Amino acid sequence: MEKSGLAEFKVEIVESCLVQPCLPDSPRSTLYLSNLDNQPLVRMAFNTLLVYEACENVLPHPAKTIREALSKVLVYYYPLAGRLRKKEDGKLQVECTGEGVLFVEAMVDNSLSVLGDLDQLKPSFKQLLFRFPFDNALEDVHPMVLQVNHFTCGGFVVAVSFNHCVCDGRGVSHFLKSLGEMVRGHVKPSLEPIWDRELLKPRNILVHDLVSNEEKIECKPHSWTPPVYKESIQMSLILDFETLKYVKDGIMPKCFDICTTFEIVAALIWQARTKVLEIPHTESVSISFAVDVRRSFSPPLPNGYNGNCIVAACAKAIVQDVITQPLSYLVNIIKKTKMSLTNKYIRSIIDTDQFPLDVHSNQANIILTDWRWLGFSDVDFGSGSPVNICPMHWNENGINASNGFIFLHSPERKDNGIKVIMWMPSQEFNLFEIEIESIIRKYVIKGSKF
CATH class of the missing domain: 3.30.559.10 (Chloramphenicol acetyltransferase-like domain)
Structure with a gap:
């Protein structure tokens, strides 16, 4: 931090x-x-x-x-x-x-x-x-x-x-x-x-082919309740690309396809935070993230289209699998979820006005947003790029939900790593940081088996 x-x-x-x-x-x-x-x-x-x-x-x-x-x-x-x-x-x-x-x-x-x-x-x-x-x-x-x-x-x-x-x-x-x-x-x-x-605009047709992009998971009803803390505060972690490359090299043999840095960091966060929360192993947890679908339409939307073009993707898994399976398992679930956001699916939810994902439903469920490619670092008022970019999010009580994560460029250099902004009680963050370091350490130490 x-x-x-x-x-x-x-x-x-x-x-x-x-x-x-x-x-x-x-x-x-x-x-x-x-x-x-x-x-x-x-x-x-x-x-x-x-x-x-x-x-x-x-x-x-x-x-x-x-x-x-x-x-x-x-x-x-x-x-x-x-x-x-x-x-x-x-x-x-x-x-x-x-x-x-x-x-x-x-x-x-x-x-x-x-x-x-x-x-x-x-x-x-x-x-x-x-x-x-x-x-x-x-x-x-x-x-x-x-x-x-x-x-x-x-x-x-x-x-x-x-x-x-x-x-x-x-x-x-x-x-x-x-x-x-x-x-x-x-x-x-x-x-x-x-x-x-x-x-x-919705098409004037009756849509019967709305297919949920959620992973079908059989699980018991949620019985877990989050610990009660006075407040969540904003914290951050810097994950440098050299370290993430060790992780990527370690999991690539078990991935369906080439994995992105976003998918690796998302899997790291999903596994580490789920371990920290100590949720019953039979329950399910999800990781939701906004996907820009401008290029997913057929034909793609024109450059300069200024409206909302984000759709929430939601990857789900059983807690037992999230905390015990290798990162490649979670990366593959995240990748499959992203691939499910096809033109057919997106058009269907627009036509039916059905957005089935409630990303705020449970604090066990993670919400990710990747700000790195939005373009804020290119905003120049005559003196060059901003030296820092920071989200400012408070809820009605002045406290952020403790399940939100935002990815930014590393403040030193864009090509140096990822800065992860998060909102957590300080007690939870300390444990989360330890879990992240523990997971990464396995991949950085040469000769380890996964």
């Missing part, structure tokens, strides 16, 4: 305002949101921090420059200046009102060093991003909020909050990269957004 921030700090709001598209004839219409935009998995806020150090090329007035660029980029992303509306059937749509995006400028009474590596989100960090109360109605919440925080050292943090129903993580990064291009003087985004959600 890495070091966290060194001290608390205070944030003073300088100004908050609504930024509208710079052209007065911004479209006024109501936009359809697809069933993928309305699935339970995405009815949440998508919050992240992008950290930029002071340098020769840093913006002299980041908030002012970014606000002006925001007005320009909203000409292309005009739905973000509107509001979400709920229809009679409970589905959401976007009303393009042109009201504007909520923009906040703030000053922090400290340097960036106060943030440390952003691995432990202290209460004071919440000041970096304006957040609406959790009980606010959708009609009262802006689809996007942007806050630019100036630090005394000259660095700044851009905090962004999106309603996930409007677009997915890749869509958010496309917007931020376009905003960065406008800051750098571009006339228009290099990749213009495509808002045509009708591309994923």
